[in-house]
Amino acid sequence: MRSFINAEKFIALLEDGMSIMVGGFLTNGTPEGLIDLVIESNVKDLTIICNDGGYPDKGVGRLVVNNQVKKVIVxxxxxxxxxxxxxxxxxxxxxxxxxxxxxxxxxxxxxxxxGILTQTGLDTLVQEGKQIIEVNGKKYLLEEALGADIALIGGAIADNYGNLKYNKTMRNFNPLMATACKVVVCEPRKIVDKINSENVITPHPFVDYILVGEYND
Amino acid sequence: MTDKQIIAARIALELNDGDLVNLGIGIPTLVANYVPADKTVTFQAENGIIGLGGLVEDETEIVNAGGMGASILEGGSFIDSATSFAFIRGGHIDVTVLGALEVDQEGSLASWIIPGKKVPGMGGAMDLVTGAKKVIIATKHTNRGIPKILKKCRLPLTAAHQVNLIVTEMAVMEVSKAGLELLEVHPNYSIEDVIKATEAELIINKVLPMKGLSDEN
Incomplete structure (x- = not known):
């Protein structure tokens, strides 16, 4: 269940060698405050999973520039x-x-x-080392499921229960990542009393921690 | 008209009323400027917009798939990345327009990597080329005189045998089982000029002057 945490408690969750999923698309919807804190923690050898590599001065790119990353999956x-x-x-x-x-x-x-079966990547470099499975006469690549130790969720509006909805195009990978990690931390843009039940995108059981402080409106 | 405008205006004629369309970055983006007034076309952006509108300077909450400030039209929706690619991979996109490093007479495309030189990554291009109902390539006919339309792509593929139509500033070419057929040639060039600038073997039956060249819109 969700609980509200501060910067210090978030940093205590981080360890060297962790795999971290970070929401956002070209940093739209990336939790920059949580990235600041990962930089402050100076944990090393991270595996970062994100849509893209961000920019040198924005998003997950900052972790790469700060020499904290061993591998990126993007x-x-x-x-x-x-x-x-x-x-x-x-x-x-x-x-x-x-x-x-x-x-x-x-x-x-x-x-x-x-995992999933997909035709994307067939007959390309993406196919290398992967199993090809035929279903109903069509060929597919087997792509394995991908999880991580911790998800950093941004672009959200949270309520007091820990439910999330997302601001405009900031949704992107955020709701998916919130389902696929051992620990899920959200840095909401705003915390409201209650989100209408019909509008909740990420229900609170998926969310472990919500960062409060200077990061929210 | 500039070369890019010629390509964009010609491709716009391929869009049908009611189509759901995804435009790539670069020349493809310009196609939106030439959609005839009597056709309603809905644009998708793979970061999570159905009903993408025009660019908006200084907008940071809504971005397009190139990370630029954008807008959403009435009736549009914001979606997560899995839903966005369900549209793309599930065959719900009628037309995608993408750029190319190389494209060949078998309909294979190379657009995401120049080994040893430049590795931007495939982003959503592999999914789009594999999943969209119709794939149109918008490209300059040559790269400073070096043919881009080849017998067989030499760079690593984005996808094999998926391209339907190639539009350049010189010509319109259609991929079919028989091969690559030259359909239209821009009035500034002769059929011989096109053959000289193309490495692929062109099937030549009835060749028309390129459509869509009026300066309207």
Whole structure:
């Protein structure tokens, strides 16, 4: 069940070598306050799972620049040249995943599924090392489910129960990641008394902690 | 009209009333400017908008798939990434328009990696090319004189055998089982010019002047 925590308690949740899912699309909907605190904690060797590599000065890109990341699992790194540089120097492992496959792998993990079958990536580099399964005469790639130790959820409006809805396009990967991690922490943009039950996107049992403080309106 | 405008205006003629359309970044984005007034087309942005509107400077809460400030039209909706790619991979997108590094006469596309040089990642392109009902490639005919329309792509593929139509500033070409057919040529060029600028073998039956070249809209 959700509880409200402050910066100090959040930092206490972090450990070297953790896998962290971070919501947001080109940093729209990324919880920048939680990223600040991960930087402050200076935990190392992180695996970061996010739609993209963010920018050098924004989003998960800041963790890469701060040398805290061992591996990124993302669909796109074009907006953060630092990732490409570190990758070619073999200082950072990069797993590029088609965006829809990334979304579905995360959704599958959260739903207790072992993986998904998709035609995306067939006959491309994405296929390498993966099983091909034929169903009703069509070929599919087996893509394994993807979970993580902790999810950092942004772009949300939370209520006092810990229910979440999301602000405009800030929804993106956030509700999927909130289902797929051992611990889920949300940095809401705003906390309201109650969200109408019909409008809740992430029900409170998915949410463990809500960060309160200077990060909320 | 500039080369980019010629390509965008010609592609707009391929859109039908009621279509759900996803436009990639670059030349494809310009297609929205040329949709005829008598057609209603709904645009999807893969970060999570059905009913994408025009760009809005300084907007930070609603962004398009390129991370630029954008708007949503009346009747539109914000969706999460899994729902967004259910549209894309589930065959609910009528047309996608994407750019290319290389495209070939078999309908295969390369657009996400130049090994050893540039690795932006595939983002949602692999999903779009695999899942959309119709795939249109918007590209300059050559890369500074070097053909981009090839017999067989040399760069790693985005997807194999999925492209339906290729539109350049010189020509319109359709991929079919028989091969790549030259349908239209811009009046500034001859059929011979197009053949010279193309590595792929072109099937030439009846070639028309390129449509959509009036400066209206």
């Amino acid at each position: 669909s796109h790194i074009g907006t953060n040249p630092m990732i490409g540089t570190l990758m070619s120097e073999q200082k950072l492992e990069v797993e590029l995943v088609p965006q829809g496959t990334l979304a579905e792998r995360i959704r599958a993990y959260g739903a207790g599924l072992g």
